[in-house]
Amino acid sequence: MTDQPDRAQPETVQRRRPAADAAGPAAAAAPAQGAAPDSGDLTGELLTSDQWTDEMVRAAGIPVTDIPFVTIGGGIGSFVTVDYLRIAGVSTDRVAVLSNLDFAWQTYEYLTRVSQIPRPERIRSDSASRPDNIWGFPSYALAEAVGERTFAPLWQVLIEPIWADYYTPKAGRVFAGLERESKRIGWSEMLVKGQVRMVRKRQGGGYFVILTPMVGSTATKRLAYRAEFVHLAVGYPGLRFLPELQEFRTAHQDFHHVVSAYEEHEHVYEAARTKHLVVMLRGGGIVASRVLQRLMDDRAKYGLSTEIVHLFRTYISSSHGPNAWNRRKGANGFAYQGFNYPKSVWGGQLKARMRKLEGEDRGRAYKLMGGTNTPYRRRWQAQMKEGRDAGWYRTMTGTVEQMRLEHGKIISVVKTQNGMVEVAADFVVDCTGLEADIAEHRVLADLLEHSGAGRNPLGRLDVERSFELRGSASGPGVMYASGATTLGGYFPGVDTFLGLQVAAQEIADDLARRGFCHRIGTFRSITQWLRWARDRQP
Amino acid sequence: MLPTLGGRIQTRLILLAVVGGVVTLIIGPLLPISAPLSAVYQDTFVILAAVAVLGIGWECLYHFLMQWRWEKDWPTLFGLATAIPEGLLVWVLLAAGAIPGITGTVPAAAFVIDFALVWLAVWLVANGPMRVPFIRWRFHGGRLV
Numbered sequence: 001m002t003d004q005p006d007r008a009q010p011e012t013v014q015r016r017r018p019a020a021d022a023a024g025p026a027a028a029a030a031p032a033q034g035a036a037p038d039s040g041d042l043t044g045e046l047l048t049s050d051q052w053t054d055e056m057v058r059a060a061g062i063p064v065t066d067i068p069f070v071t072i073g074g075g076i077g078s079f080v081t082v083d084y085l086r087i088a089g090v091s092t093d094r095v096a097v098l099s100n101l102d103f104a105w106q107t108y109e110y111l112t113r114v115s116q117i118p119r120p121e122r123i124r125s126d127s128a129s130r131p132d133n134i135w136g137f138p139s140y141a142l143a144e145a146v147g148e149r150t151f152a153p154l155w156q157v158l159i160e161p162i163w164a165d166y167y168t169p170k171a172g173r174v175f176a177g178l179e180r181e182s183k184r185i186g187w188s189e190m191l192v193k194g195q196v197r198m199v200r201k202r203q204g205g206g207y208f209v210i211l212t213p214m215v216g217s218t219a220t221k222r223l224a225y226r227a228e229f230v231h232l233a234v235g236y237p238g239l240r241f242l243p244e245l246q247e248f249r250t251a252h253q254d255f256h257h258v259v260s261a262y263e264e265h266e267h268v269y270e271a272a273r274t275k276h277l278v279v280m281l282r283g284g285g286i287v288a289s290r291v292l293q294r295l296m297d298d299r300a301k302y303g304l305s306t307e308i309v310h311l312f313r314t315y316i317s318s319s320h321g322p323n324a325w326n327r328r329k330g331a332n333g334f335a336y337q338g339f340n341y342p343k344s345v346w347g348g349q350l351k352a353r354m355r356k357l358e359g360e361d362r363g364r365a366y367k368l369m370g371g372t373n374t375p376y377r378r379r380w381q382a383q384m385k386e387g388r389d390a391g392w393y394r395t396m397t398g399t400v401e402q403m404r405l406e407h408g409k410i411i412s413v414v415k416t417q418n419g420m421v422e423v424a425a426d427f428v429v430d431c432t433g434l435e436a437d438i439a440e441h442r443v444l445a446d447l448l449e450h451s452g453a454g455r456n457p458l459g460r461l462d463v464e465r466s467f468e469l470r471g472s473a474s475g476p477g478v479m480y481a482s483g484a485t486t487l488g489g490y491f492p493g494v495d496t497f498l499g500l501q502v503a504a505q506e507i508a509d510d511l512a513r514r515g516f517c518h519r520i521g522t523f524r525s526i527t528q529w530l531r532w533a534r535d536r537q538p
Numbered sequence: 539m540l541p542t543l544g545g546r547i548q549t550r551l552i553l554l555a556v557v558g559g560v561v562t563l564i565i566g567p568l569l570p571i572s573a574p575l576s577a578v579y580q581d582t583f584v585i586l587a588a589v590a591v592l593g594i595g596w597e598c599l600y601h602f603l604m605q606w607r608w609e610k611d612w613p614t615l616f617g618l619a620t621a622i623p624e625g626l627l628v629w630v631l632l633a634a635g636a637i638p639g640i641t642g643t644v645p646a647a648a649f650v651i652d653f654a655l656v657w658l659a660v661w662l663v664a665n666g667p668m669r670v671p672f673i674r675w676r677f678h679g680g681r682l683v
């Protein structure tokens with residue numbers, strides 16, 4: 001087995017190797033006894049020690065690079081954090097980005113593309129969620145209005161969300177902005193490609209981060225980075241299939257008829273163009289809405305006869321919530337909400353409130369505000385209504401008890417309120433986007449085991465309000481984490497651009513208190529914004 | 539910006555003082571009021587102060603109304619449209635002579651221009667440029683301190 005970066009598959013999607021093998025104490029790539037001293041690989045001593053000395057790493061023959069700040073992941077979370085630090089006066093030689101990605105939005109672009117948001121389509125987040133601009137000004141709507149000489153985006157922002165759908169930027173605009181900012185802050189100078197294997201505390205303070213570089217790019221199998229501050233932004237620990245779909249795929253070795261919306265599944269849409277198909281969708285989130293839109297768009301565009309059966313586990317038929325102050329819209333199976341949490345978790349009343357909640361109270365608040373939901377979009381509503389009226393779009397509520405293959409069709413036995421119902425479909429598309437446990441990510445599993453990191457009420461990484469990973473401090477050294485792995489903390493919106501920026505701001509401010517960078521005050525903020533506007537280096 | 543009650547009040551007071559103050563200074567000489575400039579400034583700044591003081595009450599009301607919104611947000615248009623009831627209240631009080639410190643009478647046209655321009659400027663700044671000097675403001679519910 002190898003843990004060299006696998007370029008074809010971003011780390012966040014279901015890995016080809018079975019999950020149990022991907023991580024966990026038993027899964028160590030190196031044999032339990034470790035490599036020989038001086039081999040440039042992990043020795044047994046390193047593998048088993050919670051704290052490493054400089055001497056231990058030297059004895060293993062692993063070359064060490066000193067760098068004060070290391071961010072692991074190199075996706076959007078790393079990007080916005082490094083963006084903040086660069087603006088707070090940190091030079092590129094004080095930051096290393098350790099990542100298996102060539103550019104920061106690579107995984108995001110992959111996930112959005114396969115889940116049916118190509119560059120010309122609009123993403124979910126709002127006008128001021130700009131990962132390429134820490135100020136969120138000018139907003140995407142303003143930039144689009146100026147760039148395309150139209151008032152429409154500004155008008156939409158003015159009347160949203162009541163008289164129009166929320167304005168959201170086109171994916172292509174987001175990527176173009178990220179590319180520009182990436183050049184501006186010198187991202188490629190800080191990027192080191194490879195797979196991070198582990199982070200361990202260093203005796204005397206700080207951490208060692210072990211990187212497995214690209215094959216053949218270095219003399220040794222591993223490189224070590226000695227850092228005072230480490231930031232973890234590894235994205236999704238892994239995306240999973242619904243258990244019954246996974247079982248079906250494994251039992252029948254069928255990766256064609258049962259697909260995940262988070263994987264390439266273009267063949268489903270291609271098949272729909274050649275013959276009559278029945279497609280079964282699972283899940284009630286935005287990805288289900290997207291796949292539905294694609295099927296319905298193609299149906300209209302090419303005059304197809306595709307039928308869609310949409311299975312909900314929980315069917316939302318109307319507004320729901322405990323009282324008049326907490327009622328979320330819902331209908332036809334879906335819970336409707338502009339963004340994945342109520343908007344004010346990113347800055348308003350709910351953000352302030354969540355910051356104070358602990359333990360079970362926090363868990364309950366998450367339950368109330370989160371859950372599966374999708375935005376109410378007028379276009380989707382019209383398409384679904386047309387489908388319901390004509391009978392080619394049907395919804396069902398229940399759970400799948402059994403699946404089998406019969407004459408090339410997948411028969412799902414669905415347990416509904418009215419008993420068992422059999423549904424035959426040509427394809428089943430899993431849009432649930434179940435996320436794997438954090439321990440399935442090798443670096444996180446190692447942290448839980450060796451570095452004192454713990455879990456929050458939702459079972460993810462337990463971080464402070466400053467996004468410091470609780471229990472993992474090492475002398476003056478601090479480890480931070482942001483993104484999906486920290487969901488369940490004092491701030492719910494972590495797995496979004498804006499949430500990653502909220503985290504980045506907290507981290508940058510904390511680092512400023514520790515003397516690592518300048519605090520971005522009013523003067524620096526204005527002068528740096530002017531530099532951003534003129535595309536000058538920070 | 540998604541406001542908390544404290545944030546609403548702070549943002550209003552600061553924006554009215556700074557942005558409202560600048561706009562009031564600039565438009566003073568241009569308003570259709572036949573009075574010496576010092577009297578015009580006195581009246582327009584008293585009006586500005588009245589919008590600020592009454593605004594604290596209004597913000598409490600808005601905060602209360604916002605509780606019925608699932609998202610606990612305050613759409614952009616609300617921030618603009620609330621100019622109407624607020625402007626009317628100030629005008630009624632002005633007409634009733636209930637605002638202390640006003641010298642002479644303020645013509646309706648002058649009031650409308652003054653009030654609308656100040657409101658528009660404050661609303662525009664709050665919906666974008668404010669985020670440039672104060673990068674923490676939008677994540678703190680509009681609080682500055």
Ligand SMILES: Cc1cc2nc3c(=O)[nH]c(=O)nc-3n(C[C@H](O)[C@H](O)[C@H](O)COP(=O)(O)OP(=O)(O)OC[C@H]3O[C@@H](n4cnc5c(N)ncnc54)[C@H](O)[C@@H]3O)c2cc1C
Pocket residue numbers: 010011012072073074075076077078098099100101104105107108111112115123124125129194195196197233234235236287443482483484495496497498500
């Ligand atoms: C379909 C879809 C649509 C979305 N739409 C929106 C939206 O409209 N707006 C929004 O705000 N958010 C959206 N999100 C959420 C979005 O994914 C996040 O906002 C953002 O991309 C997360 O950034 P991240 O840095 O946490 O993860 P990523 O951008 O995925 O970066 C983490 C990367 O770290 C790398 N990595 C992991 N482990 C290692 C290791 N051991 N060594 C080296 N590298 C490693 C992997 O390549 C991984 O991709 C969407 C998510 C999905 C799935």
